[in-house]
Amino acid sequence: MTQAIRKLVLLGTGLIAGSFSLALKRARLVQEVVGVGRNAANLTRAIELRVIDVASHDPAQAVQGADLVFLGTPVGQMGALMAQIAPHLSAHCIVTDGGSTKQDVCDLYRQYLPLQLSNCVPGHPIAGSDLSGASAATYGLYEGRRVVLTPLPETTAQSLALVRELWQACGAIVYEMDALTHDGVFAAVSHVPHLVSFAYMNAVLAKDNSAQCLDFAGTGFRDFTRIAGSHPDMWRDITLANQSAILADLKSNVTQLQALIDLIEQGNANELTAYINQASQARSAWGKKRSNQ
Amino acid sequence: MTQAIRKLVLLGTGLIAGSFSLALKRARLVQEVVGVGRNAANLTRAIELRVIDVASHDPAQAVQGADLVFLGTPVGQMGALMAQIAPHLSAHCIVTDGGSTKQDVCDLYRQYLPLQLSNCVPGHPIAGSDLSGASAATYGLYEGRRVVLTPLPETTAQSLALVRELWQACGAIVYEMDALTHDGVFAAVSHVPHLVSFAYMNAVLAKDNSAQCLDFAGTGFRDFTRIAGSHPDMWRDITLANQSAILADLKSNVTQLQALIDLIEQGNANELTAYINQASQARSAWGKKRSNQ
Numbered sequence: 001m002t003q004a005i006r007k008l009v010l011l012g013t014g015l016i017a018g019s020f021s022l023a024l025k026r027a028r029l030v031q032e033v034v035g036v037g038r039n040a041a042n043l044t045r046a047i048e049l050r051v052i053d054v055a056s057h058d059p060a061q062a063v064q065g066a067d068l069v070f071l072g073t074p075v076g077q078m079g080a081l082m083a084q085i086a087p088h089l090s091a092h093c094i095v096t097d098g099g100s101t102k103q104d105v106c107d108l109y110r111q112y113l114p115l116q117l118s119n120c121v122p123g124h125p126i127a128g129s130d131l132s133g134a135s136a137a138t139y140g141l142y143e144g145r146r147v148v149l150t151p152l153p154e155t156t157a158q159s160l161a162l163v164r165e166l167w168q169a170c171g172a173i174v175y176e177m178d179a180l181t182h183d184g185v186f187a188a189v190s191h192v193p194h195l196v197s198f199a200y201m202n203a204v205l206a207k208d209n210s211a212q213c214l215d216f217a218g219t220g221f222r223d224f225t226r227i228a229g230s231h232p233d234m235w236r237d238i239t240l241a242n243q244s245a246i247l248a249d250l251k252s253n254v255t256q257l258q259a260l261i262d263l264i265e266q267g268n269a270n271e272l273t274a275y276i277n278q279a280s281q282a283r284s285a286w287g288k289k290r291s292n293q
Numbered sequence: 294m295t296q297a298i299r300k301l302v303l304l305g306t307g308l309i310a311g312s313f314s315l316a317l318k319r320a321r322l323v324q325e326v327v328g329v330g331r332n333a334a335n336l337t338r339a340i341e342l343r344v345i346d347v348a349s350h351d352p353a354q355a356v357q358g359a360d361l362v363f364l365g366t367p368v369g370q371m372g373a374l375m376a377q378i379a380p381h382l383s384a385h386c387i388v389t390d391g392g393s394t395k396q397d398v399c400d401l402y403r404q405y406l407p408l409q410l411s412n413c414v415p416g417h418p419i420a421g422s423d424l425s426g427a428s429a430a431t432y433g434l435y436e437g438r439r440v441v442l443t444p445l446p447e448t449t450a451q452s453l454a455l456v457r458e459l460w461q462a463c464g465a466i467v468y469e470m471d472a473l474t475h476d477g478v479f480a481a482v483s484h485v486p487h488l489v490s491f492a493y494m495n496a497v498l499a500k501d502n503s504a505q506c507l508d509f510a511g512t513g514f515r516d517f518t519r520i521a522g523s524h525p526d527m528w529r530d531i532t533l534a535n536q537s538a539i540l541a542d543l544k545s546n547v548t549q550l551q552a553l554i555d556l557i558e559q560g561n562a563n564e565l566t567a568y569i570n571q572a573s574q575a576r577s578a579w580g581k582k583r584s585n586q
Contacts, residue, residue, distance in 0.1 A: 184506075188503075189509055198569050217579065226517075260543065
């Protein structure tokens with residue numbers, strides 16, 4: 001039986017933190033939720049929707065007496081928040097987060113919460129959405145979704161187990177890996193596709209007749225470039241935060257494109273078929289494994 | 294009033310040709326449809342579904358007395374078919390096709406039907422689907438879809454007008470451009486996205502932990518790589534058929550990726566934001582123009 005949280009504090013009260021709160025409330029695993037944020041309208045909406053019980057603008061005051069603090073802001077704001085809350089955390093308070101890069105967040109824990117590392121459980125719930133804000137929070141967001149925890153060497157088994165059990169109570173499937181592995185995996189299957197899609201769009205825009213080209217773009221283009229419409233500031237931050245893993249994979253994409261260009265220039269039909277076939281087989285197998293996506 | 298076709302012959306009786314036939318039948322613009330194909334089961338199914346009225350294995354015999362011949366096979370089979378039918382076409386018979394590359398198909402018309410060029414109307418209906426075969430044919434496939442016609446200098450206004458009106462009767466929006474422009478446009482927004490997606494998949498597969506990476510791939514990956522699951526033979530043919538336009542655009546993608554790599558290596562946050570912003574704005578504008586795709 002998972003121990004219930006008396007006081008949960010959300011630093012940042014958007015989709016990710018809000019849905020975490022709603023799921024824990026439904027599971028009766030939390031008594032009081034305090035939401036901290038800079039946007040008053042969003043906090044008011046969060047109270048109306050019962051995502052939080054109490055709103056606050058002051059992280060330092062809010063975390064006093066908390067059992068669990070969830071950092072749900074963009075990673076770029078987490079360091080300043082950690083610095084603010086550090087002197088006010090109870091000795092037993094667990095700190096976790098929803099940041100989508102983990103080596104940099106682990107560094108922030110080390111820098112700003114050096115005395116609390118045994119209670120820190122870096123995490124990454126994989127549940128992106130185009131929506132944001134407290135009003136986008138839903139009870140079932142984490143049902144069947146993956147959550148990756150990347151514990152620090154100092155994180156105690158007890159802290160880790162609590163965060164794991166809370167996510168499981170939200171319906172999530174919890175994985176553990178080190179932050180380096182995490183960042184490599186997400187560079188490969190999330191960050192780099194975004195960047196390749198941005199680069200592709202800019203290649204189209206560099207054409208003299210780009211407007212005519214875009215006029216004839218169909219469903220293949222639509223799907224391939226959907227992620228190219230993502231938020232620039234968010235993706236600049238992710239890109240710079242996960243620089244080394246991303247650079248390695250982007251260079252590997254250049255190598256692959258160069259190999260493909262060579263095959264086409266040689267008119268090497270057999271090798272070209274094999275090249276496409278390898279990609280196509282792997283993509284089809286992935287889709288089947290995920291029930292025909 | 295569009296002149297009705299007494300005898301339409303489909304060379305290749307799959308989704309594209311079959312849906313053309315169904316739409317013309319519904320518009321009462323065709324009296325008899327003969328379907329030619331190598332797959333007996335598919336032809337039987339085409340008759341059952343009233344996609345065609347008569348099945349044949351012999352292109353030369355089938356086209357006798359035809360008013361319109363539609364080449365609906367992969368481009369790689371079109372040359373041999375043209376050679377077979379050339380001596381048997383009536384003087385008034387219009388020949389058109391559904392090939393997705395056009396410079397190479399125009400060359401085939403010149404090579405195999407040099408005496409009938411005034412009646413030849415190369416075309417490209419933009420209505421891809423994962424499905425294939427006569428049983429995938431539907432009445433409404435071309436409703437609101439684009440069809441590009443790339444007339445030869447020899448094509449008469451009358452031949453062009455007839456094919457244009459038939460496609461319009463299918464509900465399609467008809468455009469005209471020369472074959473070179475067509476191939477450039479579709480390299481940019483269809484062929485190259487497929488190839489970049491293949492290259493990306495192969496970059497993931499080249500990683501030591503590719504299985505682990507694919508395990509954490511989410512909706513961004515799903516959409517970005519959907520076209521990577523496309524048919525290898527079909528895409529080898531398209532790639533080799535449209536080599537020069539494709540090579541130019543692939544090289545432009547390498548240039549863009551290299552520029553992006555440089556920005557990341559420099560940690561140039563402002564330029565990186567501007568780079569992503571340009572792509573993101575353009576993609577969002579495209580999506581809005583197409584009613585939020």
